[in-house]
């Protein structure tokens with residue numbers, strides 16, 4: 001591995017906003033395998049669960065190979081969500097809160113959360129009567145597919161990273177991964193905000209509680225892990241501007257390709273998907289003001305003070321976007 005790649009991968013330990021496009025370029029387009037192996041080793045997860053490095057390498061390589069070369073929903077995005085989730089698990093408010101198994105499940109979920117994404121939305125799959133929509137009865141179609149494919153990949157030769165877990169651990173791990181990946185469905189977005197508001201409210205009232213999260217409350221912890229990965233999934237506008245703009249170009253191209261498909265099928269073109277008629281700055285301002293900021297505002301209240309530098313980036317990016325309208 002060349003020294004530049006090694007330094008970039010090392011920086012994923014504790015840096016917000018690592019240039020994963022650079023990691024992709026330097027790693028022969030295998031950023032997920034490089035970063036996941038590094039972070040799982042750095043967190044000592046492989047040792048704790050006696051997972052052979054070769055088994056983890058085979059599994060994560062098989063997962064990375066199943067990410068499609070979409071403009072946005074590709075292996076770089078999976079790496080981005082994994083690394084952001086890793087970063088936020090280190091927030092001081094979460095110190096001594098999560099078990100190793102919960103951390104393993106959350107990072108595993110982040111790495112696989114969009115695997116084999118076809119580059120179109122759930123609504124498009126439903127509108128076109130796709131096999132996936134039929135298979136999953138129009139309910140969280142993509143998210144069901146991502147998590148099913150992830151667990152199917154475990155039974156590929158030499159890829160079973162869960163073989164050393166006992167029955168109880170395996171059952172708990174599977175429950176957590178399923179719920180975290182299914183919670184990345186945007187239809188659950190409002191529920192995240194509701195749960196986080198309740199948690200913050202309880203902390204405010206019970207001012208005695210030093211740490212906000214009761215490590216004994218498995219349900220609360222699972223909800224926090226769901227919101228942590230969902231926030232990571234929606235963290236592009238909180239990254240350094242040059243990275244945010246690249247992600248914006250990519251998602252818009254992916255949406256426009258869906259719009260092209262819809263036009264060719266004489267379907268109504270979905271919102272944001274018409275390349276002939278879109279204002280990228282206006283749609284990003286709307287996405288920040290009505291989707292990203294409401295979520296991150298409550299998330300940052302729960303995770304104060306570590307989220308403040310990240311919220312500052314969102315604020316400056318919002319100002320820049322507004323200046324381009």
Ligand SMILES: CC(=O)CCCOc1nc(Oc2ccc3c(c2)CO[B-]3(O)O)c(Cl)cc1C#N
Nearest residue numbers: 114184186233236237244247248251283284287
């Ligand atoms: C530059 C950005 O900030 C792009 C973030 C994605 O841009 C959007 N995403 C939206 O919804 C999803 C958010 C997460 C995911 C998916 C859809 C499917 O897979 B995924 O888990 O990555 C909606 Cl509703 C609007 C935009 C806009 N603009």
Ligand SMILES: [Mg+2]
Nearest residue numbers: 113114142184
């Ligand atoms: Mg998704």
Ligand SMILES: [Zn+2]
Nearest residue numbers: 081113114233
């Ligand atoms: Zn995603």
